[in-house]
Amino acid sequence: MDGDMNLGISGRTASEIADSLRQLIDRGALRAGDSLPPVRTLAESLGINRNTAVAAYRQLTQTGVVVTLGRGGTRVAGRSPVAQEGFAADSVLRDVGTGNPDPDLIPDPSRALAGMAGRPVLYGEPVIDPGLEQWAHRWMSEDLGGAGPMRLTITSGAADAVERLLAQALTRDDGVALEDPCFLTSMHTVRLGGYRPVAVPVDDEGMTVEGLRAALAQGVRAVVCTPRAQNPTGASLSADRARDLRSVLREHPYVLVIEDDHFSLLSQQPFHSLIGPDHRRWALIRSVSKFLGPDMCLAVTASDPETAQRLAMRLTPGTTWVSHLLQRLVLAMVTDPEVLAAIERAGVHYAARNAAFADRLAARGIATRIGDGLNLWVDLPVPARSVSERLMRRGWLARSGDDFQVAGAGPSHRLRLTVHDLDDDDAEQLATDIGAAVQASHGRPAPAEVG
Secondary structure: OOOOOOOOOOOOOHHHHHHHHHHHHOOOOOOOOOOEEEOHHHHHOOOOOOOHHHHHHHHHHHHOEEEEHHHHHHEEEOOOOOOOOOOOOOOOOEEOOOOOOOOOOOOHHHHHHHHOOOOOOOOOOOOOOOOHHHHHHHHHHHOOOOOOOOOEEEEOOHHHHHHHHHHOOOOOOEEEEEEEOOHHHHHHHHOOOOOOEEEEEEEEEEEEEHHHHHHHOOOOOEEEEEOOOOOOOOOOOOOHHHHHHHHHHHHOOOOEEEEEEHHHOOOOOOOOOOOOOOOOOEEEEEHHHHHHOHHHOOEEEEEEEEHHHHHOOOOOOOOOOOOOOHHHHHHHHHHHHHHHHHHHHHHHHHHHHHHHHHHHHHOOOOOOOOOOOEEEEOOOOOHHHHHHHHHOOOOOOOEEHHOOOOHHHOOOOEEEOOOOOOOHHHHHHHHHHHHHHHHHHHHOOOOOOOO
């Protein structure tokens, strides 16, 4: 475009200008790589304050519609594919970055299916099956004793719950505090919703106090936190860290706090919450997908009554309430002693396999902190991209930490690995190949690479 205003950018406010540019892109008048007018040119043409033009470009940058290239100006972004969780499509490599549970450790639902049907549910009836509601109330309330009054909502998984919670509370360009590095689905949900992601660093004890304080100073309206088995790092909130974060949030009682306790029944760590007794807007989400399988699309959300009421309005009977057949199946499984024992064994298995692989890496000079969850977060002495590229030539597909960055401050030196389903021989080979890839990235001689 190069400063030519003939394409018809219009508007007096930042939102109006951003909408005008979106329409030009949607119509094809602007395409990927096209330049937008400099801020000063745009402001003079529209007769607006320069800061308004800056805010319009900022809105589009935050949602990925345009990119700012410094002296290269602002250009329309390409529609490049974004990183997704799960198996990589169309790859012949051994995928060790999936983030998936082991299918052999997911309980078989066939026995529970036999007696769960019951009476059909009709329009206008309660959206939560009574049996599941009673069980879920006990499950959630035992860890939320310090919070205020609680109500339950059932959604089609944790991502569905987060999306609906943000949508009922926020408008475009509102700030959302996200852990950095962050779970991919949370990043996509925030960006596609048009919200403003604000990075909060994560260390070994979870979300940092100073990071949260800085995000609140930037005016975030919501905080999304993983209290244990944080994905990708495996970090869990310590009791001290949770207490300190609650102290910071005490001055911001109407900021929506969303806790995604995705690993729940599998976790080897105690639960510590950010939600204090006087906090007014909060939600704790627990999905069953990690222990009953990703295809069991159901999550329980406990929240304050007002948040629950708003969330329920987005799950009205006759539109998108969660199947009562699915609710009854989940209840039958989570109240079966054999299933619960299998879930407990699975949690121990994931922890043991991750610890064994960390020992293999340590033997090759690569120290790895063992967190909780399905993955290992491996600290490398070299950029992770170079290691993952060399691993591809050795037949492995690993996930670079760059994919999980919110702030994007330089190349990541981390790999996220899903290794719990590797047998000992494959685990040994992967550890050897990672060691060789690190050496080669350092410019040292390494065993021959294939491919």
